[in-house]
Amino acid sequence: EPEVTQTPSHQVTQMGQEVILRCVPISNHLYFYWYRQILGQKVEFLVSFYNNEISEKSEIFDDQFSVERPDGSNFTLKIRSTKLEDSAMYFCATPQDLASYGYTFGSGTRLTVV
Amino acid sequence: GIQVEQSPPDLILQEGANSTLRCNFSDSVNNLQWFHQNPWGQLINLFYIPSGTKQNGRLSATTVATERYSLLYISSSQTTDSGVYFCAVESTNDYKLSFGAGTTVTVRA
Numbered sequence: 001e002p003e004v005t006q007t008p009s010h011q012v013t014q015m016g017q018e019v020i021l022r023c024v025p026i027s028n029h030l031y032f033y034w035y036r037q038i039l040g041q042k043v044e045f046l047v048s049f050y051n052n053e054i055s056e057k058s059e060i061f062d063d064q065f066s067v068e069r070p071d072g073s074n075f076t077l078k079i080r081s082t083k084l085e086d087s088a089m090y091f092c093a094t095p096q097d098l099a100s101y102g103y104t105f106g107s108g109t110r111l112t113v114v
Numbered sequence: 115g116i117q118v119e120q121s122p123p124d125l126i127l128q129e130g131a132n133s134t135l136r137c138n139f140s141d142s143v144n145n146l147q148w149f150h151q152n153p154w155g156q157l158i159n160l161f162y163i164p165s166g167t168k169q170n171g172r173l174s175a176t177t178v179a180t181e182r183y184s185l186l187y188i189s190s191s192q193t194t195d196s197g198v199y200f201c202a203v204e205s206t207n208d209y210k211l212s213f214g215a216g217t218t219v220t221v222r223a
Contacts, residue, residue, distance in 0.1 A: 031209075033210060035211075037155075041215075042214065042216060045211070045212070048209065048210055056209070056210065091157060093211070101162050102159065102162035103202075103204075103211055105157040107156050108157070
């Protein structure tokens with residue numbers, strides 16, 4: 001199964017700071033997703049990104065969040081003015097091979113806001 | 115959006131026991147996946163199974179799409195099977211996965 005790489009694996013930031021989470025899929029895919037999992041809760045959809053544009057976003061994905069594809073292969077999730085409740089595991093995902101594997105998830109970034 | 119319900123919420127097993135986890139969903143689906151979340155938080159893709167039956171070692175899964183449910187079977191459980199098992203579905207009129215709340219499995223030696 002293809003792999004999706006996320007960096008950093010763990011980030012600690014102070015409340016009010018900005019963080020950038022990065023993701024690199026193995027293949028150059030047009031569709032890209034970010035999900036969030038608050039500790040002990042289920043995985044929630046944040047945003048989908050298709051062909052360099054947001055195609056869908058959840059109500060969680062407000063003006064505090066933004067997504068970019070800065071260089072054609074990397075995808076980033078930026079969180080501005082972080083709050084304590086932004087502490088969560090953030091996953092990126094791509095439909096690398098929908099007919100065989102479905103969606104492939106990255107290893108996640110654990111964000112801790114202090 | 116589509117609703118995904120998993121049962122039971124928690125499961126405690128003795129090593130070597132067999133178990134069945136269930137996932138019910140509220141609409142027709144293009145995709146159904148079972149994931150295992152390991153102690154490091156990683157989501158490990160176990161099965162892509164929008165319909166039919168698949169087996170991978172001690173794990174197997176069955177999805178009955180017409181009745182809107184899927185089952186994950188764990189046989190001869192081992193302590194390494196511990197963790198949270200998530201069912202996630204993509205409905206026919208959507209392009210994203212919706213997750214259930216998960217089943218937390220604890221296998222005791």
